[in-house]
Amino acid sequence: NRVMVETAAKTYPVIIGEGAVEMIAPFIEQMAKQPTRLFIIADESVRSLHGERLRSALPGKIPADWHDVPAGESAKSFSVFEQCLTRMLECALDRHSLVVAFGGGACGDLAGFCAAAYMRGIPFIQVPTTILAHDSAVGGKTAVNHPLGKNMIGAFHQPEAVVFDTVFLQSLSEKEKRSGFAEVIKHALISDDALYHDIRANINSASDINGSFLEHCLKRGIEIKGAIVKEDELETGVRAYLNFGHTYGHAVEALSGYGNVAHGEAVACGMIFALYASVEKNGLAFDIPSFAAWLKAAGYPVDSGTLFSFEDIYNVMTRDKKAYGGTVRFVLLSKIGEPYVTDMTKEELKKIDEHFRKEAV
Ligand code: NAD
Numbered sequence: 271n272r273v274m275v276e277t278a279a280k281t282y283p284v285i286i287g288e289g290a291v292e293m294i295a296p297f298i299e300q301m302a303k304q305p306t307r308l309f310i311i312a313d314e315s316v317r318s319l320h321g322e323r324l325r326s327a328l329p330g331k332i333p334a335d336w337h338d339v340p341a342g343e344s345a346k347s348f349s350v351f352e353q354c355l356t357r358m359l360e361c362a363l364d365r366h367s368l369v370v371a372f373g374g375g376a377c378g379d380l381a382g383f384c385a386a387a388y389m390r391g392i393p394f395i396q397v398p399t400t401i402l403a404h405d406s407a408v409g410g411k412t413a414v415n416h417p418l419g420k421n422m423i424g425a426f427h428q429p430e431a432v433v434f435d436t437v438f439l440q441s442l443s444e445k446e447k448r449s450g451f452a453e454v455i456k457h458a459l460i461s462d463d464a465l466y467h468d469i470r471a472n473i474n475s476a477s478d479i480n481g482s483f484l485e486h487c488l489k490r491g492i493e494i495k496g497a498i499v500k501e502d503e504l505e506t507g508v509r510a511y512l513n514f515g516h517t518y519g520h521a522v523e524a525l526s527g528y529g530n531v532a533h534g535e536a537v538a539c540g541m542i543f544a545l546y547a548s549v550e551k552n553g554l555a556f557d558i559p560s561f562a563a564w565l566k567a568a569g570y571p572v573d574s575g576t577l578f579s580f581e582d583i584y585n586v587m588t589r590d591k592k593a594y595g596g597t598v599r600f601v602l603l604s605k606i607g608e609p610y611v612t613d614m615t616k617e618e619l620k621k622i623d624e625h626f627r628k629e630a631v
């Protein structure tokens with residue numbers, strides 16, 4: 271089961287499914303240039319849960335060094351980045367060594383950036399272990415955080431392959447499942463009306479987010495993201511559509527204190543907000559109260575944004591790197607599957623914020 275992602279930099283497979291990890295050794299063995307060493311950068315909790323499964327799937331002939339990094343977002347720091355590079359130098363990796371990222375989006379972003387920076391760029395493979403990482407592992411954006419801004423220091427560096435074994439997803443908490451699944455809903459809303467309706471029909475609680483339907487959704491999500499990345503690898507145009515739900519979502523995530531409301535949970539709130547804006551600005555036909563009630567039933571904290579004043583949310587949105595002047599750049603829908611980018615004024619946003627507070631919760 272593979273999806274090919276084409277970019278100007280390279281074309282690579284996303285191998286997805288139950289047991290996909292078994293494809294790592296065959297994939298590496300057919301690489302044109304055999305890696306001299308493997309360097310596995312692993313989220314420490316993922317390694318303790320699933321490390322053995324990955325280890326036994328790696329090609330035995332190539333020497334492998336493992337390096338643990340803190341679980342989750344704390345991996346994306348300058349100090350962890352430096353420690354990784356130090357270990358990479360100590361292990362004498364060369365230009366033909368292969369970095370393997372093993373964990374969620376945070377570990378993937380860090381490990382990808384280590385691979386991008388080491389000797390000006392060495393190859394890497396993504397082995398994502400969260401639902402969200404169907405999004406983050408594809409497309410070549412890598413980064414660490416700076417105290418003054420999330421994801422502010424990074425590079426575009428495409429992986430050689432993404433090996434996405436859905437068995438790893440079984441150990442995710444419901445919160446992590448819900449968070450990652452919000453990005454699947456996003457992919458459907460920005461480009462596939464039929465997928466959106468399928469999701470509405472099949473998912474009614476966080477515990478429904480599993481099995482073959484989940485795998486189908488992930489595969490479609492990867493195809494959608496891959497198509498957008500193909501068209502706009504370096505985010506000068508349509509790649510911005512992937513920010514649907516993220517402008518208001520990022521503000522909710524930041525104001526709640528990162529982690530309390532998970533990224534995708536905040537994006538779910540942001541999608542409701544962007545849908546109100548779409549109805550308001552261009553008459554999108556969409557039953558938002560029913561969408562919000564469905565998200566709420568699946569455990570999404572849809573009212574998270576209402577805990578903060580409009581002024582606070584607006585201030586964070588204008589601080590965001592996607593904002594220009596006093597207006598805020600938003601991705602809206604003219605129809606399900608038809609996104610576009612527009613600038614919203616403070617007055618417009620305030621009006622939508624009022625709707626949101628009155629109706630969505
Ligand atoms: P994460 O990597 O922070 O992981 C969340 C938690 O889940 C961590 O505690 C981790 O240890 C745990 N975990 C991971 N896999 C597990 C498993 N199989 N079983 C049990 N626990 C597991 O979270 P995430 O949601 O995967 O990724 C979020 C990150 O992705 C953010 O830093 C965000 O900026 C980044 N991101 C990047 C892109 C991109 O294009 N590069 C896109 C979207 C998001």
Ligand code: ZN
Pocket residue numbers: 453516533537
């Ligand atoms: Zn996101």
